Amino acid sequence: VPRKGAQLYEGKAKKVFATDRPDAYIVEYKDDATAFNGEKRGTIPGKGVVNNRMSNFFFRLLAQHGVANHFLAELSEREALVCAVRILPLEVVVRNLAAGSMAKRLGLPEGQALAQPVVEFYYKDDRLGDPWVNEDHIRALGWADAAQLAHIRATALRVNEVLAAFLAPRGVRLVDFKLEFGETPAGDLLLADEISPDTCRFWDAATGERLDKDRFRRDLGGVEAAYAEMLRRVLGEGEV
Amino acid sequence: VPRKGAQLYEGKAKKVFATDRPDAYIVEYKDDATAFNGEKRGTIPGKGVVNNRMSNFFFRLLAQHGVANHFLAELSEREALVCAVRILPLEVVVRNLAAGSMAKRLGLPEGQALAQPVVEFYYKDDRLGDPWVNEDHIRALGWADAAQLAHIRATALRVNEVLAAFLAPRGVRLVDFKLEFGETPAGDLLLADEISPDTCRFWDAATGERLDKDRFRRDLGGVEAAYAEMLRRVLGEGEV
Ligand SMILES: Nc1ncnc2c1ncn2[C@@H]1O[C@H](COP(=O)(O)OP(=O)(O)O)[C@@H](O)[C@H]1O
Ligand SMILES: Nc1ncnc2c1ncn2[C@@H]1O[C@H](COP(=O)(O)OP(=O)(O)O)[C@@H](O)[C@H]1O
Ligand SMILES: [Mg+2]
Ligand SMILES: [Mg+2]
Numbered sequence: 001v002p003r004k005g006a007q008l009y010e011g012k013a014k015k016v017f018a019t020d021r022p023d024a025y026i027v028e029y030k031d032d033a034t035a036f037n038g039e040k041r042g043t044i045p046g047k048g049v050v051n052n053r054m055s056n057f058f059f060r061l062l063a064q065h066g067v068a069n070h071f072l073a074e075l076s077e078r079e080a081l082v083c084a085v086r087i088l089p090l091e092v093v094v095r096n097l098a099a100g101s102m103a104k105r106l107g108l109p110e111g112q113a114l115a116q117p118v119v120e121f122y123y124k125d126d127r128l129g130d131p132w133v134n135e136d137h138i139r140a141l142g143w144a145d146a147a148q149l150a151h152i153r154a155t156a157l158r159v160n161e162v163l164a165a166f167l168a169p170r171g172v173r174l175v176d177f178k179l180e181f182g183e184t185p186a187g188d189l190l191l192a193d194e195i196s197p198d199t200c201r202f203w204d205a206a207t208g209e210r211l212d213k214d215r216f217r218r219d220l221g222g223v224e225a226a227y228a229e230m231l232r233r234v235l236g237e238g239e240v
Numbered sequence: 241v242p243r244k245g246a247q248l249y250e251g252k253a254k255k256v257f258a259t260d261r262p263d264a265y266i267v268e269y270k271d272d273a274t275a276f277n278g279e280k281r282g283t284i285p286g287k288g289v290v291n292n293r294m295s296n297f298f299f300r301l302l303a304q305h306g307v308a309n310h311f312l313a314e315l316s317e318r319e320a321l322v323c324a325v326r327i328l329p330l331e332v333v334v335r336n337l338a339a340g341s342m343a344k345r346l347g348l349p350e351g352q353a354l355a356q357p358v359v360e361f362y363y364k365d366d367r368l369g370d371p372w373v374n375e376d377h378i379r380a381l382g383w384a385d386a387a388q389l390a391h392i393r394a395t396a397l398r399v400n401e402v403l404a405a406f407l408a409p410r411g412v413r414l415v416d417f418k419l420e421f422g423e424t425p426a427g428d429l430l431l432a433d434e435i436s437p438d439t440c441r442f443w444d445a446a447t448g449e450r451l452d453k454d455r456f457r458r459d460l461g462g463v464e465a466a467y468a469e470m471l472r473r474v475l476g477e478g479e480v
Contacts, residue, residue, distance in 0.1 A: 102377075105368070105371040105372075106363060106368065106371055106373070106377070106381070107365070107367070107368050108381075114380035114381070115379065115380050115381070115382060116376065116379055116380045117376070117380070118374075118376040118377055118380050119374075119376050120374060120376070121374075123346060125347070127347070128345070128346065128347050131345040131346055132345075132372050133346070134358075134359075134360060134361075134374045134375075135374075136356065136357070136358040136359050136360070137342075137346070137358055139355065139356055140354035140355050140356045140357070140358050141346070141348075141354070141355070142355060
């Protein structure tokens with residue numbers, strides 16, 4: 001078992017710790033919830049446990065489908081061992097239906113169908129409010145090169161296929177999600193960060209009910225219950 | 241000489257008229273100036289003449305370099321005959337240096353160098369404030385198909401090369417510009433609209449002085465003189 005070392009940084013939803021292995025970090029998931037670039041703050045009891053267990057499950061599933069990612073081991077209810085990477089300053093969003101900021105910006109109804117999945121990039125910078133960029137900005141400003149971008153785009157679309165196909169028989173529509181990628185010292189890109197109701201829009205396929213952080217963002221109530229329900233659907237009835 | 245028919249629409253900077261040819265419109269350039277999606281309004285005396293003459297010059301130059309466009313003939317100081325097209329609801333921006341909204345959004349100094357030109361797309365809709373989109377949004381929402389997008393992108397980068405190379409020996413740095421494209425009834429895409437100090441950022445190569453609509457947007461003064469100076473540099477001393 002790796003030994004937890006110094007805290008390296010604390011983000012809005014997780015803390016990252018060094019370990020006695022230079023190539024591995026421990027991520028600790030918190031119950032803190034924020035929205036609208038930190039303007040709205042709160043706590044969702046049990047969120048850290050759900051997000052840790054769900055992320056770890058999805059990272060294992062993705063590895064089985066050939067998607068290289070940072071997950072190494074689940075250490076506790078709230079802690080995972082992950083590969084130490086340098087996170088690229090990019091948020092990579094994949095959308096299957098228009099919702100959230102895209103629906104609002106383009107004047108589309110939430111749930112509007114898209115003829116193909118949409119990949120969006122944001123420059124990860126809280127001070128600037130995570131501004132939108134496209135692949136040209138990313139190359140022109142040196143945040144990733146053409147080969148890395150092609151890999152990121154293909155991986156993001158592959159993650160979409162794997163997760164959407166996994167969730168459909170569990171009655172969940174994968175509306176959209178956000179990914180982060182990191183670079184290992186050897187220069188390999190790994191899918192990193194988390195895949196959870198904080199970072200995905202999950203809609204009940206039958207009722208359209210929101211089973212994700214939109215319940216918190218939009219004050220819909222039943223936030224904890226929705227996170228618990230999503231974990232149940234992902235892990236299977238007996239496992240929670 | 242074509243006969244001017246009914247006014248089809250009036251935009252912020254131009255009026256468009258039918259003619260006795262079903263495949264041709266007359267564009268009439270106004271002195272009206274607007275900025276920040278119509279929030280700031282004013283008049284720049286002589287602007288319509290400059291923008292008509294400069295656009296016509298650039299469209300002829302681009303045609304000589306193989307860039308198919310809507311220009312047919314200069315009819316008067318303020319009027320041009322153009323091919324009647326259905327304008328795609330897209331503004332296509334090409335940038336050689338960070339400036340304006342890009343510099344602001346990404347926290348970069350105006351004039352920051354870019355390792356490659358950047359192409360940006362906006363959905364042309366005044367009500368929504370011309371929101372940003374990327375090529376995925378455009379395909380997913382059916383505003384252009386993959387072949388049209390590839391053509392638009394390649395054409396925009398070619399326009400950049402031709403204009404930048406033309407302007408450099410005239411002491412002008414082409415910082416960025418906005419293009420519009422239209423579809424003919426036969427389904428061909430043509431570069432359309434205008435190419436003028438309203439739609440380009442022109443910086444004096446030696447002094448960095450702004451020779452474009454930023455003088456109006458930012459209340460820098462000398463707006464008319466800058467437009468006149470740019471026309472002089474484009475047409476050559478004797479021609480104005
Ligand atoms: N494998 C990893 N190695 C290093 N940093 C990581 C790894 N996975 C995620 N991170 C980073 O951990 C930080 C904390 O996560 P989080 O609380 O979600 O931060 P944020 O407030 O930026 O959303 C983030 O900067 C995230 O990019
Ligand atoms: N060849 C053309 N055929 C049809 N419409 C055109 C053509 N060239 C430009 N237009 C359109 O003429 C309208 C008037 O121009 P402008 O005053 O610049 O409008 P806006 O207020 O949208 O900027 C715009 O909608 C523009 O797209
Ligand atoms: Mg985060
Ligand atoms: Mg216009």
